[in-house]
Amino acid sequence: MDVAVQIKDAFPKRWCHLKKVLERTGPFCHPDFEPSTDVTNHFIMTTCKILVIGAGGLGCELLKNLALMGFKDIHVIDMDTIDLSNLNRQFLFRRKDIGQSKAEVAAKFINQRIPGCNVTPHYNKIQDFDECFYRQFHIVVCGLDSIVARRWINGMLISLLTYDDDGDLEQSSIIPMVDGGTEGFKGNVRVILPGISACIECTLDLFPPQVTYPLCTIASTPRLPEHCIEYVKVIQWPKENPYEAAIDGDDPVHINWIYEKASERANQFNISGVNFRLVQGVVKNIIPAVASTNAAIAAACTTEVFKIATSCSVPLSNYMVFNDVDGLYTYTYEAEKKDDCLACGQTAKVLEIKSTEIKLQQLIDQLTESYQMKNPGVTTSINGKNRTLYLPTVSSIEEQTRENLKKNLGDLGLENGSEINVADVTSPNTLVFVLKVASESMQVE
Amino acid sequence: MIKLFSLKQQKKDGEATPKVGNQKKASAAQLRITKDINELNLPKTCNTEFPDPDDLLSFKLIICPDEGFYRGGRFVFSFKVGPNYPHEPPKVKCETPVYHPNIDLDGNVCLNILREDWKPVLTINSIVYGLQYLFLEPNPEDPLNKEAAEVLQNNRRVFEMNVLKAMRGGCVGSTFFERCLK
């Protein structure tokens, strides 16, 4: 008997549970749902490509859950390596794996355990990849602890949206994003349909502000152990720069140095309560992760991915909060899309120009005439790098960019389809325009 | 209800090898800072310098107070705006050594809106005004430089002389200050 076949059939009944919900229709299905006759031919097993961002506490659970829900083509990105303190909840890792890439070890583990599942690891930052990479996925799931990373991927998925000639969103360009977050016994799950429902940027104020203490308190009148730790972090470290590097919250040597200095300071002020764990918490700005919260949130995220990919039930609309401090409480509601959201609130307006031979000054004149702008500042992004074309209100920039006014757009790196960002007092936000040369048909990627 | 991947189409294989992410669109932080910078409405005592006009995320603010203790001085602040702007405030440091109760000798600045009272609705302009105010009304109740705060509290004359001494380039106590008069 062929070995490959043997492995494939090792679990003849592995998917019999999925058969029920994928081969039968029900009253709560998405209107698109079409029962399939053979589950192994189903979209999730053949075509569907999932990207998991983060292979930490949530990521490990997500990978395991997705694999067991039948997804076979999964990619995972994580820039971190495995640390001893991860082992209590990031269950795909063992002691022998310490120091290795989280993404790689996690992928190997899943691929071994679940024959037929193919997890591709990327030991990278999310910023290492471009649009081309992200466009290949059907759904993105995030298990992140960073707001910056969430905002970045949110912006990336929104930039992948395309619009037809009538300005209507092309639904095939939407890559749904399922985002999970946990903090101690609290967590949340949300489903984002970029361009359609509330995005990360629309609801930025849902993220709690960082806990900070007044600088003068930590410098002159510390009262709490946290004040002593912050003092070392904010003032003493940059001054003494003991390891000639920025603080790395995951480096025990760094944490230990901060711990020792903070203890000294606490003793000096008769303050008790500085301990290693607290130091780590304050430096990394984290609330300790709880394995069971991660399990519940990652599971709820996976259910949403499964529902979106199969249409076998309607997805969450669109935000669930979870808290199991007192009993178990969840609340589900629809976060609202913000019309003036900086990320998804505006679709690029088309600005028709005669040709890329016109001067920047002419373009600005056109903006002031057609949009009654007063003093527009114009920037763009060329090969991922920000470029200030002209900014009249700040004299040092104005002087350095004045020359650009006489240049034609082509020489400034702009072409048909380029986007420009225009800031002006007449509008509460920076507006985005896409240039369209009148004679040519627009070629937007 | 929307029809997501109604074709359940095979997606194009992407580049699996890392390529530096070049998003075609400017990030939300970038759009916001562009707006902030374009709408800077500086008091006449303040000026900005952008070493690289393409990089709106790092720049300098120069304050030359025309009244108060610090009249005639020239103070340079560096601004670094992070990718989490405006969820997090920019990092601001004073690059000119200054004898001031709310600014320490390493350039740390004690201004509430730079830390605990920062809100995303605030702008770069709000910070500029906050910093300018620090030179008009140094606040001995929130000291970073305790000695300076105590002198200000106990004897405003002595404080005024110390400030002048420091700005002219000289020692206050055992600390030497470089000249920063215009």
Place this chain on the structure above:
Amino acid sequence: MASPAPKSPEQSDKSKKYDRQLSFFLDADNIGKSRAQVATQLLLELNPDVKGDFVDESPKQILETNPDFFIGHTLVIATAISERVLVPLSTRLWDAGIPLIVARSYGFIGSIRIQVEEHTVVESHPDDQHPDLRLDAPFPALKQFADSFDMSQLELKDHARIPYVVPLYQALQTWMQQHDGAFPKSSKDKNELRDLIKKGNKNPDSEEQNFTEAIRAVNFAIRKTVVPTDVQDILNDNKCINLTSKSKPFWITAKAVKDFVDNEGKGLLPLRGSLPDMTSDTNNYVKLQQIYHKQSSKDAEIVFRRAQQLLYSLSQPRDNISEAYVKNFCKHESSIAIQRGSCITSEYDQKTANASEIALSLEQPDSMMVYYVMLRAIDRFFDEYNAYPGEFDDQLEVDIIKMKSCISKLLSEWSCGPLSKDDYVHEICRYGGAELHSVSAFIGGCAAQEAIKIITKQYKPINNTLIYDAISSNTATFAF
């Protein structure tokens, strides 16, 4: 169940070899081996500090041949268990005083039922709690400290650095003197008090930070210190008043606290002893912190001695209650909690079932009680037909009718009116006993957390039934 890590995976069923489950920890090499054995092995791999054992028998067998087996376990978790086994198991554990968690995953629906006769929590970690400052009943050290400042004589820089407790206390004393010793109650009183505090502000330009805090604190710190009602209920509970030689440390300590309240405490609980952060110089803050801390140690010491006397009079060993336990108890006493549960057997008995809760909830249009009814009907269906509704494709239509009849029978036993929720019946029959991994993983994660709450006696567990609907991502809690 796929994801939850049972404390001791004894619920295995020998006849049910690994053939239908999609558990992650089991891989291809293990087909045909005992599920309990393989699961135990792999769970131990997760954490070398865990000891585990397995019994390759069904719970039914164990109940029949070795009913004492469960004694000695701290907690039992049962998953995917039929009504026929669940009922005797729950009775056995109820009688033995061992908590039981029943977890279930069925299609897009999940449930957790916690059976615990009495669960006491010392550290419930409530989200919001007012500080215990005792400004209405200052103890001597607090009084002495607060009276030691002559605020009007202080220099501005010191004045702005006195912890707000002091100006607040002093203003309160002045107000009470002006009102024949009365304590401010009405909002008019409190506004007068705020004005008094404002007058003490020294900085002509702006309000000093500590004064701002003092004015804000009028809202929560100017109130009569009382024993919260929930705590009163515990202190007056029969178990607290009538201790026996079998009483648990919680109740003995509660009685010691009650005696403290009735004697030394003059009607008040022992001082909690923690001081919130406030604007202050380091020295005075640390001093004040120590004053509160010392007093609370004194109070706890008295409670500890009383607890020791009680242990002696009950002929219990002295080390049943440690000083650290009493200290912790006193620190959290204003949020101690008790939950009393019910036996699953009585829930399944139509004579003792909580029919009114079911009936009332079903009257609500969107109540998730409908899923409870469905799950119970599935039990009934399985009991009668030895299969899940919709398990076999060719029986689907017939099963829907049978399932409807199971529901009607249950409803009539609970004296509830008919249920017009055909959609739900169709959806449940669609599942045909399918277990979706992500639903199991959700329930598993939550159930594990409940187990930890019960074992550590921290945080309040679910009281007592949780229903999870993964279609809408909602949960609801019901008490049976």
